[in-house]
Amino acid sequence: MSNKKLHDLTTQVRRDILRMVHKVNSGHPGGSLGCAEFLVALYTNIMNRKEGFDMDGVDEDLFFLSNGHISPVFYSVLAHSGYFPVEELNTFRLLNSRLQGHPTTHEGLPGIRIASGSLGQGLSVAIGAAQTKKLNKDSNLIYSLHGDGELQEGQNWEAIMYASAKNIDNLIATVDLNGKQIDGATDDVLPMGSIKGKFEAFDWTVIEIENGNDIEAILKGMATAKGATGKGKPVCVLLKTMMGNGVDFMMHTHAWHGKAPNDDQLESALNQNPETLGDY
């Protein structure tokens, strides 16, 4: 997909996110907006995906979302990637919807391979899927995405230790470094020091993407990450993003982590992101 099309799709995904959370007055727009460029790039230009969906995902790359609360961006990108009709975004968080508040396999939504929401579990799952790829002699890769605040959950460090010890080198785990969590800046809530230093101390290959909201930078960084696979070490991408990216009043604050815009705020936010591919 051309860069122009990627930008148009990202803008449309932003509109989807804003409209989804506004309609049900709940959900997590901040982190979703921050990861829009990354997930668009991942699903359109980076991952090797087959047509259709089956749970086993043999002979294709797989993605696991660990920080499940950014479900709006995940659902929008999955819909625009053809896993289910874009119109279904209209059912986000409604009763009887396949688009639950946090992603789940339980309602049979194509594109989802694990439930997430309770934080810190996705890296272990991604490692398991990577080990099955190796057993199946399937050379495709496992991608995963994690919040930075999520790294406060101890299970991550069990998984980080295990992945390097067991040479899980078909895994690219990306950490969304937006520096914010519900209660404030990660440096205020629980400072984590150098996340890069920590991953390196656990013997991972670390790739940094300084502007994680720039599609060209993402494509370049992820190509480097892909090139680092298959060399005996797991690969971590530190993706520096802006929470609430693309909506001026949602940026530079943690306030929109889990809050929906009101009618006026939605109008302002949508005006900043004019329709590109058509609203659902």
Place this chain on the structure above:
Amino acid sequence: MKTYTYTEKKDTRSGFGAGLAELGRTNANVVALCADLIGSLKMNQFIDENPERFFQIGIAEANMMGIAAGLTIGGKIPFTGTFANFSTGRVYDQIRQSIAYSNKNVKICASHAGLTLGEDGATHQILEDIGLMKMLPGMVVINTCDYNQTKAATIAIADYDGPVYLRFGRPAVPVFMPEDQVFEIGKAIQLQEGSDVTIVATGHLVWEALEAAKALHEKGISAEVINIHTIKPLDDKAILDSVAKTGCIVTAEEHNFLGGLGESVARVLALNNPTPQEFVATNDTFGESGTPAQLMDKYGLNSTAIIEKALKAIARK
């Protein structure tokens, strides 16, 4: 009355190890994970024969449950092995979200359940695990009674598509179930036919129930004994058919009465045929250090306790 004898005592965990080894030879999709307790779980043979299908996780049970969930994606059938306490309470949310809610085909195999773990004491003697696991939607819960049944159950659960909790233990106990049995998930086994009282037992208490029935027979009381290896889904029909004859029931398990087999049976009876029921189970308490026999005696989990409760149940008819 049928006679049950045994020629040897063996630990149920060795039945798990033998079943897993057999699966290693017959099912290429079976993989095993362990959190630093290979010897305790008797997993050595599987590992020796299938080193590429074994994952030593280290002392990191949460990671183990997540990895097991991930391994299913692509068709593997993971069997996790650690103590019952570390297989359930320690990792409840990992099992809940990544395995049960995600409907992953993981077999959670748990040894050293209950008081018979012995001297290590209450930190390791979980008496709440059946309750924790049976409350999870979609989770099958099995508690086996001897070496042969544990081996058969281990093999059977590989053919079932969905999450399973398989509970067994540490001590050597009589081997009395047939070696060649076919294990049917959810199908209770009638061991003694009787007319005065039904004894429904699971795990290590099944042998004790047979001993109790023998003693009751000598007193002229006819006890029906049911080996209920599967607590969820429960064989409602076997229980209802039996109490329709006997009119009273004793449930026996190495578990807290809160959340255990007894409560599941009580629900079936309350809905269908209210019947006097007595509980052989621990009474909302933690365990303590001691030998398995001392502990089972102190906490009232043996044939003596079953006899006492059977007489009480009969008196309430």
